[in-house]
Amino acid sequence: MRAAQEVLRNNRSKAAAAKDFVVDRMTLTRFIQKLQQSEDAISGYKAVAAAHDVFSETKEKDLAAHIISLSDMFHGLSQKCTRTLAYEFGLKNNINMPKSWSENGLAGQDWWLGFARRHQ
Template sequence: MPFKWIKKTNRLPVSPDRMKQAVKEVVDENCRLRTTANKYGIDKMTLRRYVMKYKKSRDNPGEISYLPNYKTRQIFSDSQEKLLTEYLLTSSNMNNYGLTTKETRELAYIFSKENNIDVPDNWNKKNMATYDWLRGFMSRNSNLALRKPEPTSLSRSTAFNRHTVQEFSNLLRCVLESNQYGPEAI
């Protein structure tokens, strides 16, 4: 399945007011579905779906939303994605690196299992979320940046040894004793 869907038609989205008028015309005035769809410039199957929705909830018509629902395939709700985002930001602040993309995908799978959320079968095969889910999640949460941490240079890692740390501590002690700094100055 491609991640970015390329639109194959030049059809524009239908405004909720126009969709509501078309549904009322089909249901209340007994107009033909196909004729009404052509009149309002709406796809006939889309209009049919909204008419069926209207007929099912005839006793409570205020409950129907005439806005298109693009979040039908979204795994987590907005509040759950916010929790994941907060956790990722907290973990990055705690250890300067945060989680890698693979660790984030594994975390999403564990999060879904702990919250009894239905996931696609390919999540269960690899015990992690798909890369497409991660790309969508990152596009919805632009305040996140998952990057591979840079490796520490060889000179920095070899310079961090017992002798150098002890030498630094001795120099620091000498400076603190000679200048008589109090605890508020450190």
């Protein structure tokens, strides 16, 4: 929201910014608080997606590094093997995983697609 950015970056008063941008002052205050926490929090998508992450950022980087090291040793993994490895990685690290992972013994197809997109 431009009004919140105007308040934070140009030291403008909330009342003046709310009046100029025709925004309720409390709504502007809420957006300012979210903007101070994180730039991504305003859109909401990043915050919602982060809530559905299975692995933390560091754990996922560790898993990606392991998969790359296997690939460097000429043990490239198929999609199914990667999904199985992710499930076993989650078990060893006592990570809460979706119920479908436990039922199937491997990570979900959509998790794999997101993982592949994040670690191209």
